[in-house]
Amino acid sequence: MAHEKTIEMLKNRLAAVYGPQPPKQVQLDSVIDLIHRCDTFVLAGTGVGKTRITEIYWDLFPKYKKPIVLVLNPLDSLGDNQVQEKKNLNISAINLTNMNLNKTVEKDILKGVYSFIYLSPEVLLNNDIFSRIFYNKTFQDQVSLVVVDESHMIYVWGLVASGKYKKLFSHGRHQDRVVFWPLYGDIAARLLGINVPLLLLSATCWPQAIKGILKSLKITEESISYRRAELSQPEIRIIRVPMKCLLKSCNDLLQLYGPCSWIPDNEIIPTLIYSNTCNLTMQASKVVHKARRIPGGHGDANSTFARRFHACLGDFTLDEVIPHPFVR
Known part of the structure; x- marks a missing residue:
């Protein structure tokens, strides 16, 4: 399908779902990259609409196939907020934690009850129930996209795995950067363990961190697409x-x-x-x-x-x- 026809198709579909508000160019370009199964790194400020990219891509799949978007968050509280946003759009979602992940939830996930699944690195790497879910063929067949929100944290997790974070005094001052575990250095094996596109989202990611992220995820510069967007409010200065x-x-x-x-x-x-x-x-x-x-x-x-x-x-x-x- 020609690029122009794909753009037109997306705009028509979005108009039917979200109303007359036109999509931003970075959203359209990112979705097209994902359609072509290209790993994508979106670098855009808050308010640009990065999370809308996941919704647009998910909506392209037939609902009878029960597509799942798997989203990695650095904090459980971020997942709670995003679950509420999805519920407001009548999209089923759940934020998995070590407290609520049980056999009942496991069965619901394998049945395709939830379209968006949010989880923290602790659950992704250290939870036995989720490990069982993750390697289940039914689950892997349903996952259509893997997303890393606040993806600059992968750089920090890589420092943790290498022991270099001990030299960064400021990290000990930010409680929002979660409890660090050496196992976070193995996060690439899970994120790339499903044969679907990977979407990285970040509002604040410096060049050194980008190189560190790609190295941690074992992704080459040639195999990833970068999409950038300016602040949605140009009157704001940084x-x-x-x-x-x-x-x-x-x-x-x-x-x-x-x-x-x-x-x-x-x-x-x-x-x-x-x-x-x-x-x-x-x-x-x-x-x-x-x-x-x-x-x-x-x-x-x-x-x-x-x-x-x-x-x-x-x-x-x-x-x-x-x-x-x-x-x-």
């Missing part, structure tokens, strides 16, 4: 600030803000500063108020410059908040 101080001190923030006598609060560029602990959040607030020459400003709940917020991560709270995102 500025790289080299760090000179310890991460826990947050003192690198001092160079980003001047005294309030120079720039009033209402002229400060809106900024989000993410921290992974309450202590770091407070420390960041102390530092930015120090930079602004506002003594004790970090303790002012009504500060017009900076305030602290905490994410709602409880299971019951998420169920209430996700349908109403503006509550947060």
